[in-house]
Each structure stands twice: as C-alpha cells, then as structure tokens.
Amino acid sequence: MLFRGFIRGFSGFKGGIHPPENKFFSEGKEFSYISIPHTCFIPLQQHLGKPAKPVVEEGQSVEEGQLIAEADGFISANVHSSVPGKVAGIRSHPTVYSTRTQCVIIETEGAFSATSKTSQVENWETLSREELLSRIKDAGIVGLGGAAFPTAVKLSPPQGKTIDTLIVNGAECEPYLTVDDMLMRTFPGEILEGIRVTMKVLGVDKAIIGIEKNKPEAIANLKHAITENKLSHSIALVALQTKYPQGAEKQLIKALLGREVPSGGLPMDVRAVVQNVGTIYAIREAVLFKKPLYERYITVSGPIVQKPGNYKVRLGTRISDILDEIGGLTEEPAKVIMGGPMCGIALDSLEIPIVKGTSGILFFGKKNVYNDAYLPCIRCGRCVSACPAGLLPCDLSVAVERGMNDALEALKPFDCIMCGSCTYVCPSRRPISHFIKLGQQRLKSRSAAK
Numbered sequence: 080m081l082f083r084g085f086i087r088g089f090s091g092f093k094g095g096i097h098p099p100e101n102k103f104f105s106e107g108k109e110f111s112y113i114s115i116p117h118t119c120f121i122p123l124q125q126h127l128g129k130p131a132k133p134v135v136e137e138g139q140s141v142e143e144g145q146l147i148a149e150a151d152g153f154i155s156a157n158v159h160s161s162v163p164g165k166v167a168g169i170r171s172h173p174t175v176y177s178t179r180t181q182c183v184i185i186e187t188e189g190a191f192s193a194t195s196k197t198s199q200v201e202n203w204e205t206l207s208r209e210e211l212l213s214r215i216k217d218a219g220i221v222g223l224g225g226a227a228f229p230t231a232v233k234l235s236p237p238q239g240k241t242i243d244t245l246i247v248n249g250a251e252c253e254p255y256l257t258v259d260d261m262l263m264r265t266f267p268g269e270i271l272e273g274i275r276v277t278m279k280v281l282g283v284d285k286a287i288i289g290i291e292k293n294k295p296e297a298i299a300n301l302k303h304a305i306t307e308n309k310l311s312h313s314i315a316l317v318a319l320q321t322k323y324p325q326g327a328e329k330q331l332i333k334a335l336l337g338r339e340v341p342s343g344g345l346p347m348d349v350r351a352v353v354q355n356v357g358t359i360y361a362i363r364e365a366v367l368f369k370k371p372l373y374e375r376y377i378t379v380s381g382p383i384v385q386k387p388g389n390y391k392v393r394l395g396t397r398i399s400d401i402l403d404e405i406g407g408l409t410e411e412p413a414k415v416i417m418g419g420p421m422c423g424i425a426l427d428s429l430e431i432p433i434v435k436g437t438s439g440i441l442f443f444g445k446k447n448v449y450n451d452a453y454l455p456c457i458r459c460g461r462c463v464s465a466c467p468a469g470l471l472p473c474d475l476s477v478a479v480e481r482g483m484n485d486a487l488e489a490l491k492p493f494d495c496i497m498c499g500s501c502t503y504v505c506p507s508r509r510p511i512s513h514f515i516k517l518g519q520q521r522l523k524s525r526s527a528a529k
C-alpha cells in the first residue's frame with residue numbers, strides 16, 4: 080500500500096485556537112451566479128510578484144477571456160478580461176492591495192464567446208508535463224486560497240529539490256468562509272481530476288487531501304469519488320482536527336506528514352507542495368478547457384448581509400455591484416473584510432473589485448466590532464500558547480513598539496505566518512500580528528539601506 084506508514088501526524092500541530100466558526104450564514108448554500116457587471120475593474124497586480132504588463136489600449140475591443148496583461152518576469156501572472164467589451168482606460172483604482180492600483184477598466188458590450196458554450200474537453204493524459212505547465216501559466220492561475228502566488232512557479236521546483244507528495248488543502252479553517260466546502264461538496268470528481276493533473280505536473284504518485292472534520296459532506300462526497308474512480312492507491316483523504324490555522328501550509332504539512340518546514344524554509348524543503356482545492360479546480364479548467372482565470376467562487380457573509388451565500392463572480396466586479404444584486408446590508412457596515420476574519424484585509428471602500436485571491440467578503444455591523452484602545456502586555460502567556468509557529472508574540476510586539484530592532488530580529492519575526500491567533504487571544508487587545516508585520520517591514524528597510 081502506497082500510503083502505509085506514510086501519513087502521520089493526526090495529532091495536528093502545536094498551538095492554534097478555536098474561534099467561533101460562524102459558517103452557518105452560508106454553509107450548504109448552493110452556488111449562485113452574480114450577474115456580469117456593466118464595468119469591470121481588473122487590476123494588473125492580482126498576484127505575488129511583479130504586476131502584469133498591459134497588452135491592450137484604451138478604446139480597444141476585447142473578448143471574454145482575452146489576454147489583457149502579460150506576466151512580467153518569472154514571478155508574475157497573466158491577466159485576462161472577464162467580460163467582452165471595450166477598454167475604457169488603464170488607470171488607478173482602489174484595490175485590496177493599495178488605494179491606487181493600475182486597473183484595466185472594461186465596459187461590457189458585445190457577444191459572450193465563452194459563457195453558456197459547451198467547452199471543448201481535451202484528453203490531458205496525452206499531454207507532456209511541459210504542455211500542462213504551459214496551459215496553467217497561460218491561464219494566469221495563482222493560489223486561490225488567498226496567497227495568490229503564481230501556480231506555474233509553485234509547480235516548478237528548482238533543480239535539486241525532490242517532491243514526493245502533493246497536499247491538497249481543503250481545511251478552510253477561517254471562520255465564516257464556506258466556498259471551499261461547497262466546491263468539494265459540488266465538484267468532487269472535478270477536484271480529483273485536477274489533483275491527477277497536478278500530480279502529473281509534479282511527477283508524484285501520492286496526494287493527500289486534508290479537510291477539517293467540520294465538513295462531513297465534503298469528506299463523504301470526496302471519499303465516495305475516490306472509491307468510485309478507483310484512486311485510493313494514489314489519493315488519500317484525511318479528516319483533520321478542527322483548529323485554526325489548520326489550513327496554513329506549514330501546519331498542514333506537520334499534521335499530515337509529520338514533517339517540520341525549517342525556519343525560513345518552504346514546503347518543497349520537506350518534499351511537499353501544497354495547493355488549495357480552489358486552485359486545483361482552476362488548474363483542471365485551464366488544462367481541460369484552456370480556460371483562463373477570469374471568474375471564481377467566493378463566500379459573501381457576515382451578520383449584516385441580507386443574502387449570505389456562495390457565489391460565482393467575474394474578476395473585476397466591484398463589491399458594491401455584488402451587494403446591489405444580493406439585496407445589500409441590513410445596516411451601515413462598521414467593518415468590511417476581504418478574505419477570512421483572521422487573515423483577511425480590512426477594506427475602506429465598496430468600490431474595490433474581486434480579484435483572483437478573493438475567497439470571501441465579510442460584512443460586520445457596529446456591535447460586531449471592537450474599537451477599544453489596546454493596553455500594555457500583562458505577561459499572561461496566552462499568545463505564546465496560541466502561536467503555531469513557536470514564537471514569542473508578546474516579546475515581538477514589545478520589541479516593535481519600543482523600536483528595539485536587534486532584539487526584534489533575534490525573535491525571528493519572519494517565521495510568523497500572520498495567522499492572527501495571538502491577537503485573537505490577547506486580553507489586552509494588543510494588535511500583535513499588526514506589530515509583527517510592521518516589524519518585518521522595518522527590518523526589510525534596514526537591510527535594504529545597509
């Protein structure tokens with residue numbers, strides 16, 4: 080048996096927390112489509128690395144799925160039009176990344192060349208690894224769990240690095256988010272095919288899907304599909320303890336393989352590559368249908384949303400357009416977050432568009448948000464027990480507060496995975512992860528100035 084003695088760890092990882100899941104708002108709600116917007120704001124930067132270079136001009140007509148900006152360098156990604164229409168301009172617009180990101184603005188008009196058409200399915204098994212990789216790269220696929228790292232780069236480990244396992248991240252440990260759960264419930268066969276494609280690209284014969292136990296339907300549907308497709312010799316499914324941040328790459332590898340990614344290292348240093356289930360789904364579409372990444376599934380949720388649910392939406396659609404379509408909010412939002420409440424980014428505008436890395440949009444009212452000032456550290460140690468990276472978050476935050484850069488560096492701030500567990504448990508409401516981010520930026524500027 081390929082997996083005998085191979086999957087380890089089930090005890091999980093050290094630290095972590097159990098925040099209220101609050102998934103009930105959108106859990107089990109089938110996907111609905113958000114209408115195609117009148118105007119799309121498509122950022123050139125929707126991925127880690129260099130922004131893409133525009134290859135269209137103002138006034139030009141574009142087709143649905145047409146390349147509008149090409150990857151600029153090794154770590155970058157192609158960007159495609161999510162609608163047919165005319166380029167109204169290439170100018171700055173607020174996005175989740177910055178208040179001023181260059182966007183290709185497209186006014187929708189003309190014929191839809193891809194929507195509602197039956198796609199030509201290719202027999203991917205006859206394609207070489209290089210051909211598969213080139214389709215993934217052409218389609219502009221990036222990590223859809225939120226990190227938005229270009230997938231073709233992640234699937235191309237440098238010479239000397241051997242990969243033996245693909246880990247498929249179906250943990251979805253962030254509260255409120257349910258989009259990955261619904262993808263696994265709805266498309267188990269497609270996800271397994273995407274896994275097989277990715278295994279071929281990586282040249283591995285083992286994949287492990289990790290799903291938190293709070294998603295029993297997703298687990299049952301995928302298990303059934305594994306058996307039905309006779310894939311249990313190469314694809315295993317492990318039901319994981321429900322604990323945040325179970326879906327963080329290093330924690331998932333520790334929980335499933337018992338391997339520790341070294342400080343400053345990457346999953347490939349322990350022979351693993353991790354891909355989110357949403358990315359796996361997009362890889363399949365890129366390879367089988369040559370479909371560029373111009374739409375994705377997201378969760379829209381929170382206590383003040385009229386119609387929380389799971390939606391399919393074109394990239395570049397503004398949050399305000401989505402709200403108009405789903406009945407809006409019950410009150411003025413006090414906080415809007417793109418992503419989950421633990422790792423997501425707070426937004427200051429509803430004009431911000433959905434991008435490749437958007438897993439969800441959450442809306443909170445006044446009574447759901449704390450605005451109290453934070454207090455000094457009382458040395459209670461809760462943040463230390465919660466930290467899955469084995470850091471001293473209290474000392475890190477104090478070192479940043481006091482500008483003690485040498486002490487900060489010694490505390491390994493770059494090992495922080497920005498999970499926010501420390502901030503969540505702190506009785507003094509100290510914004511610890513925010514301090515650490517600030518400290519990382521300070522150390523980066525210091526080393527650049529040397």
Ligand code: SF4
Pocket residue numbers: 465466467468469470471472494495496497498499500501502511512515
């Ligand atoms: S220090 Fe970083 S890794 Fe540790 S709990 Fe805080 S945010 Fe998470």
Ligand code: SF4
Pocket residue numbers: 455456457458459460461462463472473476504505506507508509511
């Ligand atoms: S949880 Fe907050 S108060 Fe307690 S040790 Fe950490 S920083 Fe200090």
